[in-house]
Amino acid sequence: MATQTKPVLHGYFRSSCSWRVRIAFALKGIEYDQVPVNLIKDGGQQLTEPYKALNPMQQVPAVEIDGVTLSQSLAVIQYIDETRSGPRLLPADPKKRAQVRMISDMIASGIQPLQNLHVIQKIGAEKVQWSQYFINRGFQALEPILKQTAGKYCVGDEISMADICLVPQVFNAERFKVDVGQYPTIQRLNQTLLEIEAFKESHPSCQPDTPPDLRA
Amino acid sequence: MATQTKPVLHGYFRSSCSWRVRIAFALKGIEYDQVPVNLIKDGGQQLTEPYKALNPMQQVPAVEIDGVTLSQSLAVIQYIDETRSGPRLLPADPKKRAQVRMISDMIASGIQPLQNLHVIQKIGAEKVQWSQYFINRGFQALEPILKQTAGKYCVGDEISMADICLVPQVFNAERFKVDVGQYPTIQRLNQTLLEIEAFKESHPSCQPDTPPDLRA
Structure with missing residues (x-):
């Protein structure tokens, strides 16, 4: 795990789905980098070609982690839960x-x-x-x-x-x-x-x- | 498991979320009972009080299984996958x-x-x-x-x-x-x-x- 790079969260401060992922990272104690995607400015930065390549749905969040790019916050949260230590985000039962x-x-x-x-x-x-x-x-x-x-x-x-x-x-x-x-x-x-x-x-x-x- | 009763799917033939659950039951080879909830007839049978008690979202499907009532098809499918044998519905990796x-x-x-x-x-x-x-x-x-x-x-x-x-x-x-x-x-x-x-x-x-x- 020593060579692992920090996950990168492409998100927006006010997006509730981005906030979900931020909470999950925080609960797990995972350091990550944030790349802001302003959903309002320039007609919406999520609509640009570079962002579309990251997340074809043109929504936030998108997370680069362990060499893959994931969108959909619940998929990201469950991936974090299944691959990282720290408190469980889903119960055992x-x-x-x-x-x-x-x-x-x-x-x-x-x-x-x-x-x-x-x-x-x-x-x-x-x-x-x-x-x-x-x-x-x-x-x-x-x-x-x-x-x-x-x-x-x-x-x-x-x-x-x-x-x-x-x-x-x-x-x-x-x-x-x-x-x-x-x-x-x-x-x-x-x-x-x-x-x-x-x-x-x-x-x-x-x-x-x-x-x-x-x-x- | 011998005393287990069959799951009951409250659904509608044309509802895509009900169909998801039916596919999961079929892939796992699980027998279940169906209770039709007609989303059109009588102004929508999902809006009745008895159904609302099963699923307060007043949507199909709702599934009675193992003594609990679950709504939201992906929650149901993953519950089935985690508690039943048969082919995995989510990969191991x-x-x-x-x-x-x-x-x-x-x-x-x-x-x-x-x-x-x-x-x-x-x-x-x-x-x-x-x-x-x-x-x-x-x-x-x-x-x-x-x-x-x-x-x-x-x-x-x-x-x-x-x-x-x-x-x-x-x-x-x-x-x-x-x-x-x-x-x-x-x-x-x-x-x-x-x-x-x-x-x-x-x-x-x-x-x-x-x-x-x-x-x-």
């Missing part, structure tokens, strides 16, 4: 693993894709109501499930990929002025998780590409 | 596993959520163009990735979760009149996979709830 993946996918397939930048740009004038609708629909489903699965964290008392997905989604919800207080379990978990160093240091308010006026 | 998950999520998070029934009902009159746009965007990204990862199947020469996701997505693409011939690798993989018994017996054209006029 198969049923709990399934619950972690279910909650993660409720966010990663059920909510985030419907309120991401490219989609709401296509929605146009109705984009805030559209995003609020799909975030609320997802949170209304997450709340009763988390009520059953949660201990201190989303599934039991160990931090997992589900927590990694939850916190950035709550951040998005707040940006779209969703009243997260309607979802007491989600709110409680989010507040607990935001106290943890790995979630703090990876926060959109303190990344290399965070604009000065948005810094914490 | 961590990099190949990551590629399988990346391809699966490009479909399950990057394409399908944007063209599913509930979303296109909200889009209204533009729904066909909307769906074609997002399917083409996803396939334009999948094609160069699959060109690199594919052997006989999506990743190398073993059937995996990526194949389980690809075939139902191509089926959706054809329903929306996307010209799949633009994507030669996708088309070749789809044709190869459709020859396999597990993909045939799980096909939307031959399920218990397939209407007579849509039967193969």
Whole structure:
């Protein structure tokens, strides 16, 4: 492992999917380099040919690691978990693993894709109501499930990929002025998780590409 | 395992996410019961209170298995893979596993959520163009990735979760009149996979709830 080079995260400070990967690296204690991809500037740097070669979906994040380039944050997180030491990001018990993946996918397939930048740009004038609708629909489903699965964290008392997905989604919800207080379990978990160093240091308010006026 | 009851799949013949789970059960040789949830009839049977108790997202599939209820098809498929014998649905090599998950999520998070029934009902009159746009965007990204990862199947020469996701997505693409011939690798993989018994017996054209006029 001595010759291994640091992973490179191509991401954007405010992208919730980039934040997921930053949390995973932080929880595992993995050093990595960040290459900012500004989704707004120059019409979107993710649309350039060099970036398209890294991630043909023209989305962030893309991660160069161990000689391969991976996109899709949950694939990256599980790869990190399966190849690096440090705290597990998925529980050992198969049923709990399934619950972690279910909650993660409720966010990663059920909510985030419907309120991401490219989609709401296509929605146009109705984009805030559209995003609020799909975030609320997802949170209304997450709340009763988390009520059953949660201990201190989303599934039991160990931090997992589900927590990694939850916190950035709550951040998005707040940006779209969703009243997260309607979802007491989600709110409680989010507040607990935001106290943890790995979630703090990876926060959109303190990344290399965070604009000065948005810094914490 | 002798006392184990058969898993129950709550699904819909034409739902691509239900089909994914049916393929996984078939590949593993697992017997299961199907409970049809008609997404059209009565305004959508997934919206009823009894179904909402099973899956608060009010989507199919939901699977009752080993005393738990799981939604989100990739969580279900990976649970089956981790708890049942039979052919692996994810490769043993961590990099190949990551590629399988990346391809699966490009479909399950990057394409399908944007063209599913509930979303296109909200889009209204533009729904066909909307769906074609997002399917083409996803396939334009999948094609160069699959060109690199594919052997006989999506990743190398073993059937995996990526194949389980690809075939139902191509089926959706054809329903929306996307010209799949633009994507030669996708088309070749789809044709190869459709020859396999597990993909045939799980096909939307031959399920218990397939209407007579849509039967193969």
